[in-house]
Amino acid sequence: MEKIIFAGFGGQGVISAGKLLAIASMREGKEVSHIPSYGAEMRGGTANCAVVVSDDEIASAIVHKPTICIVLNEPSLDKFESLIESGGILIYNSSIINRKPQREDIKIYSIPCNDISEHNGSIRAANMAALGALLKVKPELATMESMKMALVEGISERNHKFNPTNIKVMEEAYSYLK
């Protein structure tokens, strides 16, 4: 069972990244749940969501100690770094996070999400870069194919025109991590 937290500024698309992952994993027959932070706590501050992916029924969908954490901004790194389970995974957005994570008992991946998004012509696809990196690091969660299907299912139709860019960003991030 993986307990995953996506965190960043409101507007960086962390809630929808979580949703896309949940859909992709669901399509592969996994049990999934997704809980966003919501309401006033999102005004101006950080947004996050918790996704659980499991082979069995999910008891609690609330994540106190994530096994994987994807952080897109520095306040989120500050908030979540210490909570990750020992042996867990941290993926962070090195484009705008200036400090280095401190933990030594987890695996840490740095990926320039904003840069990858921008040179593919979008300023809004940093969340897709994070997803691409996640699929590379934890292929058990979902395949790239399922993720592409999730982009159609989980994104409203009027935004489907952005999907070719979303896919390019995701794929570049996927191959960025060696």
Place this chain on the structure above:
Amino acid sequence: MNNEELIYTKSKSMTQRETHYCPGCTHGVVHKLIAESLDEIGMVDNAIVIAPVGCAVLIYDYLALDGVEAAHGRAPAVATGIKRVHPDKLVISYQGDGDLLAIGMGETIHAANRGENITVIFVNNAIYGMTGGQMAPTTMPGQKTTTTQSGREPDDVGMPIRACEIINTLDRPVYIERVSCHNPANINKAKKAIKKALLNQKEGKGYSFVEVLATCPTNWGLTPKKSYEWLESTMIPYYPLGVFRDKEE
């Protein structure tokens, strides 16, 4: 230090707290106008603000006054109770459009009709800000909200309600004005209106109502700049600015 001239300080009626409002939101502007007015009429230590349920629910954290938080829409009733106990204090009922014209329409009308000696500051941003952008009684025809996803349809839900015009049908209110805060010139006018409404109360003249046309860039889906333009081009033609009643005149 001696050579430097102090040209700006934060109003005494404001606390040091940073507001939680979104960029381009005009709630903060209206707070500041109230604070400056209270400074100028010397009532900083004698005013009580009633917080609405809406984005301004924490106004008592930003204004250095006594504060009371009312249930949704009930601020004029709460203000009535407070004012009757403390007739010498300035009681300010600060409300949004959902609060004042939907759930609290009854309280609004009856407090005005009794002519309570209070000041109502009505922040009309044509939307429910706090709950994430649903239709308000003041939402414009065709305006998209999360509960009018193809735009407000007047044949279904009626036209936006004009608060000043309704209050102007009642006998007791002494002062009713609609102002806007989409640019500096209008903010100056808004300041005058708010100050006058507070002064009326101080002088025991009776019920004053100031409607401030305001922005909610977040839920309008516009940049701050575009939201000021939208206010001017769409709201002002429907909600004409000006004094509806001034019993002094």
Place this chain on the structure above:
Amino acid sequence: MKNKILMKGNEAAAEAAVIAGCRYYFGYPITPQNEIPEYMSKRLPEVGGTFIQAESETAAINMVFGASAAGARSMTSSSSPGISLKQEGISYLAAAQLPCVVINVSRGGPGLGNIAGSQGDYFQATRGGGHGDYRTIVLAPANCQEIADLTLEAFDLADEYRMVVMILADGFLGQMSEPVVLPKPSGKTFSKEWAVGIGNKNKVASLILSPEDGLTKHNYVLKDIYDRVEESVIKYEEYMIEDADYILCAYGSSARICKQAIQELRAQGIKVGSFRPITLWPFPYKELKKATEGKKRVLTVEMSFGQMLEDVKLSVNGTIPVDFYGIPGGMIPTPEEIVERIKSYE
């Protein structure tokens, strides 16, 4: 697997209501249930239904009263402060024996409280939050699938017993997304000969002044219905009860935390099971009593100071000790805290 859709709890409730044939929805925005009115504002016109954003919760529940009196399936939803406002209308609906569904996606209280999920409205929901001698059926889902299934069923129960049925969820359940297989309509039909507007010259009212004992008699009519409901509408879920030494008793979100705690405790060799009431009224008194026979202790877990606890104690009736663990104010207990408490009994 193909027909599974990832849905928010709030959306699952709304779509299930549409499937149940609900064509009238009235509500007023309040977090954390806004997706219900938002969904209905878009969906109901597509199926020829009516969505009205009322000017208050008081107005919304009275619009439901009207639609229900006219024989239609109708629904409103809100969260705790708004449910408080609806209580007046719920009492009138109960008195007039009008069926409807009310969803409470509850949040932290009292007062304006906060917008996190909470279980502080149990007393209000199960004891009748409004005035007078009446009951409402209260269903407590614990996941998105159950929200859909129970909302669908709620309409049938409401029509069958001519009662208000409340779905008591919480902010976590409303905001959470999980795979949902949308339920099929039951196909049951109910004659509504009592409704107005069908040419029967019916009266829907709750004022009964004469004869002198008219209201008393009416109360007995209601009592008979409530007795029948207590006999036939009990729902609950047992989990790993058989060999358990300890029983966790919890509903909704906190029951899921308990399940996780049980898995962790079992891994450490401590035998724990759980009993989850799904109908909060009628409460499964007899069934819980039976499940706890011969056990060492019951631990009731709630996101409150202990409200269902009183029903658990009534049920167990002193036969074994009943303990409580809970947090009020929109916080959720952690599995570790429950594990610790159970281990302290060893």
